[in-house]
Amino acid sequence: MNVVKMEMPQNMYSIKCPHTMTPTRIVVHNTANDASARNEIKYMQGNNKQVSFHIAVDDIEAVQGVPLDRNAWHAGDGANGTGNRQGIAIEICYSKSGGAKFEAAERNAAELIAQLLKERGWGIDKVTKHQDYSGKYCPHRTLDMGWQRFLDMVQGYMSGNSSGSGSTYTVQYGDTLTGIAKSLLGDASRYKEIAALNGIDNPNVIKVGQVLKIPGGYSDDSAPAAPSKSVDEIAQEVIAGKWGNGSERKERLTAAGYDYAAVQAKVNEIMGGSSSGTASSSIAVGDTVRITCSTYSTGQSIPSWVKNTTHKVSQIKGDKALLGYPDGIASWVPLSGITKA
Helix, strand or coil, X not given: CCEEECCCCHHHHHHHCCXXXXXXXXXXXXXXXXXXXXXXXXXXXXXXXXXXXXXXXXXXXXXXXXXXXXCCECCCCCCCCHHHHHEEEEEECCCCCCHHHHHHHHHHHHHHHHHHHHHHCCCHHHEEXXXXXXXXXXXXXXXXXXXXXXXXXXXXXXXXXXXXXXXXXXXXXXXXXXXXXXXXXXXXXHHHHHHHHCXXXXXXXXXXXXXXXEECCCCCXXXXXXXXXXXXXXXXXXXXXXXXXXXXXXXXXXXXXXXHHHHHHHHHHHHCCCCCCCCHHHCCCCCEEEECCCECCCCCECCHHHHCCCEEEEEEECCEEEEECCCCCEEEEEHHXXXXX
């Protein structure tokens, strides 16, 4: 992944990056705001606060503001702390509101980190989080969505970029690159590897009958792989829209080795409204609600602390609602998975 460099002004070195550094690790952060990578770097370089970091990553690009052979003040572990004096600080943008832009930024960050690890001959154990050094709940949204999930994403880029082509797959009606990556590689975020391997500039455009090269780790066996998730888990993903609709849903579930009838029955059971709360169809912007489902509209798991409190509906779009949390962060949740408090 290309990194755009915005040179730190020399007169700011004494404040932002006063010490030479030989990096030994990577420290991951979330910005907790919705600024772009370039704006993060501009703001960091343009004030006299000590707070600094090496690279900001958004949904489009990675921007470097501190040389990687200079320290930055980001980990909260003091003037001589390991995080501050030996860590390459990576800030992932758009974590306040989350959604598609944050998810894209996180994928880009995972790709960049994999690149940094490979360049230095490091393993995944060199990827750490801000929380490890100061106890601060950061990277907050990445932690909410699952730290191991993020490490697996990084590992996927490391493995995929070095393993070459594995086999081929012929695009079927209703297929998407993310769906193909999820079904064949077990990780939807690896769609970028498929796109890169096949020279696809726009990952949203693939054609029925198109033969795609698949990264190593996939073998085109005639029998579908054994299902890796329970019917309950898949039903929640169906409700979140991850498996499409109608015949597309049936084809994709069957191809992935799931019993379509059993999954659909569970979906109908969940959507049938067994909860004692108010039906989702009556929910409006401004209502106070509780979450009854287990996954966000993105398919990521909802932490228990989020489900154990109430939230305000700030926006409704189609079959999902944007909920605001007390810390100012907001996330999309299926309407079918919330009830009035």
